[in-house]
Amino acid sequence: MDAPGPWGTGPFILSRGYSSIQNVPAFINKKPFEATWLTVKEERTPMVVLEANREYWNKKRGPRLRSVVFRNDLSSKEALHLCTTTEGQVDIVAQVDPKDARKVIASKFAKLVSEKGNQVLAGVFNRFRQDVNFNNRNLRLAINLAVNREELIQRGFFGYADEVAALTPPWAVDYPKELAARAYDPENARSLMKKANYPKGRKLKLAATSKYAAIANLMAKQMQKALDIGVEVMIIHEDDEINWMKILAEKKLVPSWDILLASATALFYEDTPAFFHREFFGKSGALRAGPELPQFNQLWQKMEAEVDKRKRIELAKEIDRYVFKEALALFLCVPQSLYGVNRHVEFQPYRTTFELAETEVTKEHWSRRTYPGHA
Amino acid sequence: MTTRNPSGIPQGTVYVVDPSPYNWLYVLFNTMEELVRANKAGRVIAALATSAKWVNKTTLRVELRKGVTYHNGEEFTAHIVKKNFIELQKWAAPHPPGTWLNFPPGTKLTVVDDDIVEFHFPKQDGLAIGKMRGNHMGNDLFYETIGFGYRKLGSGEGHW
Numbered sequence: 374m375d376a377p378g379p380w381g382t383g384p385f386i387l388s389r390g391y392s393s394i395q396n397v398p399a400f401i402n403k404k405p406f407e408a409t410w411l412t413v414k415e416e417r418t419p420m421v422v423l424e425a426n427r428e429y430w431n432k433k434r435g436p437r438l439r440s441v442v443f444r445n446d447l448s449s450k451e452a453l454h455l456c457t458t459t460e461g462q463v464d465i466v467a468q469v470d471p472k473d474a475r476k477v478i479a480s481k482f483a484k485l486v487s488e489k490g491n492q493v494l495a496g497v498f499n500r501f502r503q504d505v506n507f508n509n510r511n512l513r514l515a516i517n518l519a520v521n522r523e524e525l526i527q528r529g530f531f532g533y534a535d536e537v538a539a540l541t542p543p544w545a546v547d548y549p550k551e552l553a554a555r556a557y558d559p560e561n562a563r564s565l566m567k568k569a570n571y572p573k574g575r576k577l578k579l580a581a582t583s584k585y586a587a588i589a590n591l592m593a594k595q596m597q598k599a600l601d602i603g604v605e606v607m608i609i610h611e612d613d614e615i616n617w618m619k620i621l622a623e624k625k626l627v628p629s630w631d632i633l634l635a636s637a638t639a640l641f642y643e644d645t646p647a648f649f650h651r652e653f654f655g656k657s658g659a660l661r662a663g664p665e666l667p668q669f670n671q672l673w674q675k676m677e678a679e680v681d682k683r684k685r686i687e688l689a690k691e692i693d694r695y696v697f698k699e700a701l702a703l704f705l706c707v708p709q710s711l712y713g714v715n716r717h718v719e720f721q722p723y724r725t726t727f728e729l730a731e732t733e734v735t736k737e738h739w740s741r742r743t744y745p746g747h748a
Numbered sequence: 749m750t751t752r753n754p755s756g757i758p759q760g761t762v763y764v765v766d767p768s769p770y771n772w773l774y775v776l777f778n779t780m781e782e783l784v785r786a787n788k789a790g791r792v793i794a795a796l797a798t799s800a801k802w803v804n805k806t807t808l809r810v811e812l813r814k815g816v817t818y819h820n821g822e823e824f825t826a827h828i829v830k831k832n833f834i835e836l837q838k839w840a841a842p843h844p845p846g847t848w849l850n851f852p853p854g855t856k857l858t859v860v861d862d863d864i865v866e867f868h869f870p871k872q873d874g875l876a877i878g879k880m881r882g883n884h885m886g887n888d889l890f891y892e893t894i895g896f897g898y899r900k901l902g903s904g905e906g907h908w
């Protein structure tokens with residue numbers, strides 16, 4: 374949204390400032406036309422003020438706050454410091470880094486709120502590569518067995534992530550219950566690697582954005598040990614991220630990495646393959662790194678066209694089973710959403726969005742307290 | 749649901765720092781609504797619609813919530829839903845998450861009465877109800893002044 378105004382019917386009115394983005398397109402297919410957008414710049418005013426819509430139709434929902442002020446004048450570090458050491462400056466900090474969770478827990482002023490996340494993290498296999506064949510299931514499976522997800526979650530995410538068998542997490546409506554994340558199995562991993570004829574002495578190239586640098590380094594160590602091969606970690610410079618993602622999305626050039634750590638985002642936890650599986654493997658998928666997968670396309674088309682919800686849930690489960698069986702990606706986890714929240718704020722998190730209609734503050738909150746000499 | 753504030757009167761202010769690259773979307777979701785939204789668990793629930801039912805495999809009948817007004821007092825009706833649909837369909841790739849959220853070309857919307865619309869799809873689209881989360885219901889004033897990127901970019905492509 375590019376300017377404040379009475380544009381909507383929502384629980385809050387955008388009364389001051391705005392939060393917007395600048396995008397560039399990535400063209401995936403000509404016919405049928407398929408494209409996605411990559412954000413090159415965020416445009417936010419220092420303060421974005423939302424005022425309660427007192428005429429909101431859903432009184433049961435809210436709004437319960439008189440106003441919400443998004444502060445864009447602080448770094449995450451400054452925000453967390455203010456939230457955990459004082460009151461009246463920052464009440465909610467979103468996207469707390471798992472390594473800072475302890476700081477919030479130890480604070481007298483704030484509490485840590487965690488919620489299931491809406492981004493699935495996985496390794497994309499570069500099936501376009503000529504010198505190594507990631508279309509070979511044995512190779513993909515070997516790499517899946519060479520990662521210790523439990524350790525990754527404990528050491529990489531400080532426990533604040535949830536294991537996932539493939540891409541659909543257990544709390545989604547279309548999760549196939551019988552699937553469980555593959556266990557760390559170095560012996561089988563090595564044997565499958567041998568079967569896949571992985572070139573001797575060739576280093577595996579694992580790429581990641583700086584956000585996932587620590588995770589990539591930890592995974593590299595695990596894979597080196599389990600597979601007895603060299604693993605080179607390539608951290609993408611922040612300024613180059615858009616170019617890397619555009620190359621991947623447009624699929625005109627062959628990327629130089631073997632595996633890229635990437636995430637996809639869900640707006641809902643139903644029709645989950647629309648958000649995750651399609652993005653990683655589908656015809657319109659910005660993260661698909663390889664030729665189209667006819668079997669996947671077939672399953673996807675069935676699901677996409679099914680208007681009976683019960684049947685569509687079953688078809689969505691089939692998709693997750695298929696990608697799991699084929700080990701089509703290096704399946705990892707869903708990082709949790711962590712928030713630092715002032716102790717007097719009754720924050721009500723959502724799994725797939727950040728909405729504040731139900732959130733409220735207690736009488737003890739700085740904005741509601743009465744002080745001697747003040748009305 | 750907490751009951752700390754039983755009066756129902758909005759009270760207090762919170763300062764929020766949200767470094768998420770989706771902050772623009774969250775500001776939108778807090779202020780503008782769609783026919784459906786996500787509940788806390790991430791399920792699709794009705795918002796400005798009260799129901800959405802398939803009349804046949806390609807026709808979706810949507811009943812709209814009555815008595816909803818915009819922040820400027822404009823009334824929310826089937827006509828504004830049609831306007832938003834027309835504005836959305838003008839563009840080849842209006843959704844930042846990608847064209848997969850588009851209603852297929854050839855989709856039509858008819859106004860049945862003030863509170864009911866019907867979507868007519870050229871082929872079966874099981875994801876149609878979820879896709880409605882990407883059709884944000886702005887009022888007339890919104891499109892007359894800023895629109896989704898209209899004033900800033902001269903285009904509604906890739907901009908919510």
